[in-house]
Amino acid sequence: MHTTSVCRMGYVTSPQPSSCAKERVELDRHVGHGRLAEEPDLVKLPYLQRIINETLWCFRAPLLVPHESSNYRTIGGYDVPPSTMLIVNAWSIHRYPKVWEDPESSRPERYEGLEREVEAYNFIPFGRGRRFCPRAGLANRVMGLALATLIQCFEWERISEKEVDLTEGTGLTMPKVKAIRGYVQSSGVHVKCPFKALIIALISSCIFVASQCCSLHFL
Numbered sequence: 001m002h003t004t005s006v007c008r009m010g011y012v013t014s015p016q017p018s019s020c021a022k023e024r025v026e027l028d029r030h031v032g033h034g035r036l037a038e039e040p041d042l043v044k045l046p047y048l049q050r051i052i053n054e055t056l057w058c059f060r061a062p063l064l065v066p067h068e069s070s071n072y073r074t075i076g077g078y079d080v081p082p083s084t085m086l087i088v089n090a091w092s093i094h095r096y097p098k099v100w101e102d103p104e105s106s107r108p109e110r111y112e113g114l115e116r117e118v119e120a121y122n123f124i125p126f127g128r129g130r131r132f133c134p135r136a137g138l139a140n141r142v143m144g145l146a147l148a149t150l151i152q153c154f155e156w157e158r159i160s161e162k163e164v165d166l167t168e169g170t171g172l173t174m175p176k177v178k179a180i181r182g183y184v185q186s187s188g189v190h191v192k193c194p195f196k197a198l199i200i201a202l203i204s205s206c207i208f209v210a211s212q213c214c215s216l217h218f219l
């Protein structure tokens with residue numbers, strides 16, 4: 001998993017226009033400038049969900065939680081006896097070139113019209129089947145609202161012309177070899193909001209998601 005190639009596993013260039021810019025257009029069109037995005041808006045923001053999908057696809061922990069087989073099974077030609085520990089390699093499935101076109105690049109657009117595939121076993125950031133994450137819907141909504149808020153409230157840009165180094169290090173949570181750094185500048189859009197503390201908490205918890213999909217860096 002450790003590579004320095006020019007791809008989403010290593011150095012990444014911002015697509016033109018950037019995912020962030022596209023999302024800002026979507027937000028401007030469906031939410032406007034006078035308020036922050038709210039939960040009912042999320043259904044009108046498909047590109048936002050595609051950014052989240054792509055981020056989960058690229059950067060979530062590479063392995064799903066271990067499971068133990070209860071019966072004898074044959075999987076992919078391998079005999080699996082009962083009480084065998086099974087660990088699904090989501091990282092590898094998400095980069096399988098026979099399933100995913102251009103798996104090395106970061107493109108939220110890949111989910112356009114692919115909703116059925118996203119439902120299938122090829123996209124498994126939340127696991128699949130009986131033990132599927134029961135709060136995937138909640139997580140998606142929280143990430144969506146946090147990310148929408150971040151894009152509405154801030155201008156996002158790289159701190160230099162230098163490409164962002166997203167080279168993966170080793171470890172269960174896929175840390176970066178080089179810490180992501182940068183600064184945040186207010187977009188000048190002032191939105192009155194009674195939930196500032198909540199938004200700050202959401203922003204903190206979603207800094208990773210936003211920094212990945214917008215190629216933004218934080219100090």
Ligand code: HEM
Binds near residue numbers: 125130133134139
């Ligand atoms: C981006 C956020 C999240 C991701 C990527 C995620 C991913 C996962 C994964 C991969 C599993 C294991 C699936 C399997 O066993 O194959 C899981 C299970 C679980 N998740 Fe999440 N999850 C997220 C957020 C949450 C949240 C917010 C909650 C609760 C509020 C939650 C509650 C659970 C529970 C209770 C299980 C165990 C389900 C079971 O074993 O039957 N998850 N999650």
